[in-house]
Amino acid sequence: MDKFNTLTGIAAPMPMINIDTDMIIPKQFLKTIKRSGLGVNLFDEMRYDDDGREIPDFVLNKDAYRDAEILVAGDNFGCGSSREHAPWAIKDFGIRCVIAPSFADIFYNNCFKNGILPIALPQEQVDVLMKDAEKGANARITVDLETQTVTTSDGETMTFEVDPFKKHCLMEGLDDIGLTMEKAPAIDAFEATAAQTRPWV
Amino acid sequence: MSPKTLYDKIWDAHVAHEAEDGTCLLYIDRHLVHEVTSPQAFEGLRMTGRKVRAPEKTIAVPDHNVPTTAGREDPSNMTEDSAIQVAALDKNAKDFGIHYYPVSDIRQGIVHIVGPEQGWTLPGMTVVCGDSHTATHGAFGALAHGIGTSEVEHVLATQTLIQKKSKNMKVEVTGKLRPGVTAKDITLSVIGATGTAGGTGYVIEYCGEAIRDLSMEGRMTVCNMAIEGGARAGLIAPDEKTFEYCMGRPHAPKGAQWEAAMEWWKTLYSDDDAEWDKVITLKGEDIAPVVTWGTSPEDVLPITANVPAAEDFEGGKVGAAQRSLEYMGLTPGTPLAEVEIDTVFIGSCTNGRIEDLRAAAAILKGKKKKEGLRAMVVPGSGLVRAQAEEEGLADIFIEAGFEWRLAGCSMCLAMNPDQLAPGERCAATSNRNFEGRQGRGGRTHLMSPAMAAAAALTGRLTDVRKLS
C-alpha cells in the first residue's frame, strides 16, 4: 500500500452533504474485477452528461481543479454502499485526502486501506477550508499526517484526530493482513477454545 | 460483574486479540460473499499465495448483477461484464472450497436472505459481508457488519476483522403499531428522526414492545436499514421467535448442539442496568405509513404530508433539499398522495421475504394495477419464490399485472438490466433513494410492500389505509 506522509496540493470544494458512494462511483462501474482505472468515472453522473460530455460546471471539470489532490466536502461523506470502488476511484483520479465534518464509517475505514487520508474537522474549520479551496489552483492546502495538521494557503493551521494504529499503518504503508497473520497463534487459540464452548459455529 | 449490553456480550465472546490501544481482532463466525465486492479480494489472495482460512464458514452467492429473467443459467443471457463477475465467483468458490449457491440452485437469492434462510445466521454470531446491508442479520442477535473489499480479503485470509468497539445506542419503539403500519415504517421513521448520520459510530439495539411484536421477517427489515441511519450494525435480542425461526434450518445445530446453543442464546440480552451512550424512544402509535420524498433515506414523511420546501430545513440540509426536490421533480406543497408514479418495485433484502410478498398480495388480491404502469416483484430467494407460488401469491401478482421474476437484487440497485429511465418515478420497497440508484435520472420513493402495492393500484403514492 502507498505511504501517506505529507501532501501539499490543490483542494476541490464540494459543499454538499450526504455525498454517497453511489454518487462517487455509480454501480455501472462496479462490474470490474480490477481495482484500477476507475478515476475517469469518479462522480460520473455529476461529471458527464448523457452523451458522455463533460459538464463544465462540475468542479473536477474546471481547469483549476483537474489536478486536485484534496477534496473538501460536507457532512456524512461516503454514506451508503460499502463499495471499495469509491476510494479506488478517488485514488485513481489522484485525490489522496478527503476533508469533511464527518464520514460514514465503512467508507472511512476503506480509505485507510487504500492510502487515502480522511480527515474529520469541525464544521467551522471545514468552512474555512472550503473557502480556501474555492480560490482555485493558487490556493494550496498542506496536510501533514505526522503532526496531524492541515494548513490553509494563508498559513492557518488546524489539528485533527486520527486513530494511532491507522496512522501508523498509513505512514508506513503497511499491509494489515500481513500484520494480522503475525498474530496467528492468538487466532488459533481462539478457535481452539470456541470449538469447545460454541461447537455449533 | 458489570452490566453489559447485548453488543458488549457478543463482542466480548469474539475478541481473539486486543492491542494496548484497544484495537481488536474480532473473530468472524460467518463470512458471506457476493460477486461484486469479492473479485479483487480473491485476486489479492492469489497474488500473495494465501488461502481462505475457514472455507467452512464462508458462503458465496451471486445476487447483485444477475438477471432475474428466465434462462439466466446461460451466461450468454447476461451482459458480458456481469457474466465475467459471476464466472469469477464460480471459479473462486470452487478454487477456494467455499459453500456456493450458483444461479441454477433454487436456494440462490440475495445474500442477506439466503444466510438466515439456510441457517447460516444464528444468534450471538459475528457475521460480515462485503455489503452494507449485512446489518440485516442483526435481527437474530448476531453482530453483523458490512465491510469493504480489503476487509473481505482480510477476513478470507485470517477469519478476523480489525475493529475498535463502537458505542452503544438503544432505539426503543414502545407500544403497538396502528393498522397499516409495518416494520418498514418503523425503520424509515427511526432514520427520519435520527438522520442518516445519527447512528455513525454506534451499534444500535432495537427494543420495545413494537419490535418484540414483529416477526423475524419484520425484524430483518428493521435491522437492514440500520446502515441507512449510519450505524455499523443493528441488533435485536433473540427470543422464542428467533429460536423457532432457526430450528431445523439446514445449517442450524441439531440435538445436543442445539441444546448447548440455546443455553448460550438465552443469555443474549442487554442487562437491565446496562449503560447506553445514546437512547432514542419512539412511540409505536405515533408512527404512520411513510414514504420518502427526497434522495436520502432520512427524507421521510407520513403519506398524509405535503412535499416540503427547502426553506423548511436548516444548515447544509437547505441546499441538499433544494437539490433533492429538483432531482425528484417535486413542487413544495404538493400532497404526497398526489404524486404519480410509473413503476413499482417489490423486492430487495429489505422487503423481499415471504411476509413482504404476502402483505403486498393481500392488497392486490383480485385487483389490477393501474394501466400503463410497470410493476415487478422480485422474490428475495428461489425458496421465497417457490413458497409464494405454493401459497398462490404468484397468481395474485400475475393477475394484478405484475412481472413475476427470479431472485436477485434487481432494481434495488439496477446493476442488472432492470432499471429506471431518466425521469421515471418508482414506488420501491428497497432501501436507498439515492440519485441514480435505480437507473440514471430515476426517481425513487421508498415505502413498505403494502404501500407499494397500493401505489400500483392507483398509479400514485397512496395511503394504504384509505384503500377500501
Ligand code: SF4
Ligand atoms: S437487495 Fe439491494 S441493498 Fe440488498 S444486497 Fe442487493 S443491492 Fe444491496
